[in-house]
Amino acid sequence: MERVNFYVDGFNLYYGLRRLKGIDADWQKFYWIDFVKLFEHFVGEKQVLQKLYYFTAPPLKISKSNRQSRLLEANKLLNENRFEIVKGMFYEKQSICPFCKSVITSPIEKRTDVNIAVQMMGDCALNKVDTLVLVCADRRRTYSPTDTKTPKIYRLFWKISARLWGLWVGCLTCNRPTITMKTSF
Numbered sequence: 564m565e566r567v568n569f570y571v572d573g574f575n576l577y578y579g580l581r582r583l584k585g586i587d588a589d590w591q592k593f594y595w596i597d598f599v600k601l602f603e604h605f606v607g608e609k610q611v612l613q614k615l616y617y618f619t620a621p622p623l624k625i626s627k628s629n630r631q632s633r634l635l636e637a638n639k640l641l642n643e644n645r646f647e648i649v650k651g652m653f654y655e656k657q658s659i660c661p662f663c664k665s666v667i668t669s670p671i672e673k674r675t676d677v678n679i680a681v682q683m684m685g686d687c688a689l690n691k692v693d694t695l696v697l698v699c700a701d702r703r704r705t706y707s708p709t710d711t712k713t714p715k716i717y718r719l720f721w722k723i724s725a726r727l728w729g730l731w732v733g734c735l736t737c738n739r740p741t742i743t744m745k746t747s748f
Contacts, residue, residue, distance in 0.1 A: 566613040568692045572699040573619035599642040620651040
């Protein structure tokens with residue numbers, strides 16, 4: 564059997580679902596999902612989902628961090644050694660409102676991209692996988708296998724209905740949008 568590993572960018576997956584929830588509230592039920600069971604539907608007949616790596620960073624707010632921990636621990640309990648959590652981190656970035664000069668603090672996720680790349684390279688180097696599937700919503704991550712002797716690498720984009728989504732951060736003092744990051748899918 565061909566060994567398949569999935570590498571899930573949890574931050575992008577979560578915000579993709581949140582975006583869909585804004586369009587259709589029924590999407591909220593997918594927040595609590597068995598990730599291994601979901602991605603087994605993408606594995607062929609002569610393949611086996613060997614491992615799913617879920618890359619994320621614990622939210623800074625305790626209540627959100629607790630909810631995320633419960634979801635991830637439930638997946639770990641259901642799937643044992645087939646589900647592994649790889650944690651990055653958030654840090655708070657401060658910027659200045661260009662209108663009223665107030666300080667704005669926004670969370671920035673770090674280490675996810677590096678952790679994904681290191682895990683994928685390590686699994687290939689140690690011959691732990693035959694096919695790699697990267698699950699993300701980030702077009703910057705493009706891979707094209709050129710050597711037939713190396714493991715196959717695929718991208719599975721978490722498709723969202725809109726081509727662009729924005730992260731809006733507003734100033735609490737003057738209530739104007741100050742930072743907008745657009746990511747194309």
